[in-house]
Amino acid sequence: RPAFFEWLCRMGDSTLILGHRTSEWCGHGPALEEDIALANTALDLIGHTQFWLGLAAEVEGKGRSADQLAYLRDAWHFRNLLLVELPKGDMGQTLVREFLFDAWHHLQLDWLAANSSSPRVREIAAKALKEVSYHLERVCDLVIRLGDGTEESHRRLQDALDRLWPYTGEMFTGDAVDATVAGAGIAPDPASLRPAWDALVDEVLEAATLTRPQTRPDAQKGGRQGRHTEHLGFILAEMQFLQRAYPGATW
């Protein structure tokens, strides 16, 4: 049960923080269609967060709500992947990050919707899967078009890929929490998703004329255990301000 809570926080914190980063683009996108798509993606991710953290709060059984989990934990209690907390960077970094994450997210939700021993998890995953299928499709298409676009768009995407690659291994690195949750049939062994992820990533990178980095994919990790980058503290200071400044108020 504590492992299940922990795992749910990992799911919900990752969607929350990626939703936050994505929402930073609102009104600042490179084209109107992109503004709409990014706001829509952020909206979906915040929706997933409500489900995951809502269930986490229930499983914890200490009377906390999804909002309390989102707004009243400090950085070292957050369990998101490091990948999602990195600055949004240019649109190349934003898209490549979403691509690397969605490729995993989609596999994860697909497994959960079909196989999880928890009916609640299956239900949430099934809802989220539809949206994430669309996110993945859209972002693969953009990565291919921009990778195989101009020299500059190619360079920007390759730079983003090189920069983000060391953060991808964390998605597939299990620990005791994962072992417990996988043992209970709730979630897959993280490592088991790697081959399918590799295959999809390779396929898209090839179509995009991008080169798969040769650097270590697992150089950066710790987010899922609460050891973050210096960026998360700033995200939370901003995100949590009102709940912190006006404790107990209803909004």
Added chain:
Amino acid sequence: RPAFFEWLCRMGDSTLILGHRTSEWCGHGPALEEDIALANTALDLIGHTQFWLGLAAEVEGKGRSADQLAYLRDAWHFRNLLLVELPKGDMGQTLVREFLFDAWHHLQLDWLAANSSSPRVREIAAKALKEVSYHLERVCDLVIRLGDGTEESHRRLQDALDRLWPYTGEMFTGDAVDATVAGAGIAPDPASLRPAWDALVDEVLEAATLTRPQTRPDAQKGGRQGRHTEHLGFILAEMQFLQRAYPGATW
């Protein structure tokens, strides 16, 4: 007494927020000497803040401390000039902002140290005056050298000046609080400092080969009454995070 409190907050909030913006440069300056000078300026400004808000807390007499004033008020209770809350921009904007502010700050402290009817205000102003004399001297020198440097350094300083000019009038625009405090002999009528400020600014701009903007200097105002720009909220979310997240803790 409420006017005196208000006026002290205006002094302390302006030094606090300018100190915050200046400290954002730490480790990111264009030269080592500049890193040192900016950290030193920020340090002085935070020191002044401790004095002004410390006295404000005493005058208020409600048992609040300088730290509580700094860390537990929301944006609409802050009384700083809008000028000091604008983003730091490039070094040109940072220097021109400091120049425009220091030129006023120095005159203000000079008057206060010599003429204020409040011995406490005279004392604080006398201490701060020494430091601010040095800030002003240093920044005038840099504005002159960069204004009359390369084409690019000239352009950047002129851009900064044009951008910041509409915020300068607020330093000289009095309201009922100023009238009360001036009436009590505590502080000068803000408008009375304008001729000396104009003279200094004109002299430095001429030496710097910069052009005094012809736009309205008073287009932007309201900070001293609590109507701020959208930037202040983000400053405070960051600055106040620990005090908000861990209420009542000792640091």
Added chain:
Amino acid sequence: SPQELAFQARIDRGEKIEPKEWMPEGYRKTLIRQIGQHAHSEIVGQLPEGNWITRAPTLERKAILLAKVQDEAGHGLYLYSAAETLGVSRDELFEKLHSGAMKYSSIFNYPTLTWADMGAVGWLVDGAAIMNQVPLQRTSYGPYSRAMIRICKEESFHQRQGYSIMMTMAKGTPAQKDMAQDALNRFWYPALMMFGPSDKDSVHSEQSMAWKIKMNTNDELRQKFVNETVPQAEYLGLSVPDETLAWNEEKQGYDFAEPDWSEFFEVIKGNGPCNRERLEARVTAWDEGAWFREGLSAHAEKAAAARMAAE
């Protein structure tokens, strides 16, 4: 001319004018200006609300605000499409926005300073927008009229959400109520300004009314807005910042103070609190997005060439 008379007759009969049909050059130009300005307002209007998305106080409020800002971008899309039917491209309109040749609604040059502003913007700004837009559903130009029908549906939803934020704040802690009152104080007069100067000072009105591009006078709409909004403020327990406000039995409406029109013209001239930042944000987004748009075009050309070669 007989053509113009026939055109006016069609309008008078309540017919819709469609893109391929003949229209006077002045009609086209006025429409482009009006629709373009409206589209720009939707786009720039994302910014003051976007400013609070990352700080929304609950997940639910964050989701609602995201959806709203997304809708605004969508409205921009409808409106630019409507303008395109008049022969002006979206990129041309953007260029005019960025150069300052076209305006957007001045209301978006005011900052959003507290969360209560998300309420005030929804309640007052969207409220005033709806007041302007509802009659435009019956405007003479077909594409514009249809865009307005879609937009109005969503806007009234936004207004209700804004009012719900105001309600929660006004019934909340003392600090929240203060924030709500402060937001009303700051947005009241700018909202009144959204209807434009008094009709007697308004230049284009008469011809636009005849063409059914403008359906009501500015003063009519402003009066209607005040009549509807004042009871809503009372229900919230907030005070409208106008000491002269009083019910006038005779005209069955409120007497109210005019906004400070000199402020209005200052903001139009570029001296509003956020003019520079709003425009800079849009220009920066556009400039920094150039490589993205060019990348997509280049790929589309390559793909088209590849298809040609394959045929």
Added chain:
Amino acid sequence: SPQELAFQARIDRGEKIEPKEWMPEGYRKTLIRQIGQHAHSEIVGQLPEGNWITRAPTLERKAILLAKVQDEAGHGLYLYSAAETLGVSRDELFEKLHSGAMKYSSIFNYPTLTWADMGAVGWLVDGAAIMNQVPLQRTSYGPYSRAMIRICKEESFHQRQGYSIMMTMAKGTPAQKDMAQDALNRFWYPALMMFGPSDKDSVHSEQSMAWKIKMNTNDELRQKFVNETVPQAEYLGLSVPDETLAWNEEKQGYDFAEPDWSEFFEVIKGNGPCNRERLEARVTAWDEGAWFREGLSAHAEKAAAARMAAE
């Protein structure tokens, strides 16, 4: 050579070598590398602490932290000046830092994640630095020795401030104590790594010891650090994250676990948590400051030309 023998004899007698005096090329090169790396560490070392200045929890702590970061820049200045006496300019050294040809202390590639890290950095990182630097006050190269004397004075002040933060946190609320423990957990082994790999794996040690550029072995200093720090941790009521830690009566020192040297070499190779960001921050500062430096030079030239013309 006889010259080298005479040089070594001077060092053995405890004389100081001064800039204009003859010195072996290896001595000069080793010193440049060591002083330069130390200078770079001061500059890059501003970043992890600079990260918390805007979030310092009280005005007093903010002022102290600002003063500390300012001191670090000042130390950089002394050290670059000392290196300049060996014939290498500050700009050349910067260039080598930016290209990756020269390193800075790996400890600064770890992130500062909570306010307690400001305590841990002062206590452990400055503590380890002092342990390295105190003997260097007696180093054979005059300018380096004198820089070290000034620096050590300030560093021990910083260490006390760091310890004071740890003390306040460790005696504070449960959350603060957790933060303090977490900071110790994260910084303990990286601090041990600051002394470098075990002497048996260290390449340059022997010659440097003979030249009195290096005064103690890495293992000696590490042992000394552990011996001093463990009781300080106990006094704080915090646990050193080393289950094997035990007092060894015979050697009158603690037995302790070695840090994970594979992690050390990974961080050196660039795979630490913050390598990319730290270097990027410095390179960005330098590149974006080019116009500033060029502006000042251009003005200096104009002023010099004007003086010449006037003479």
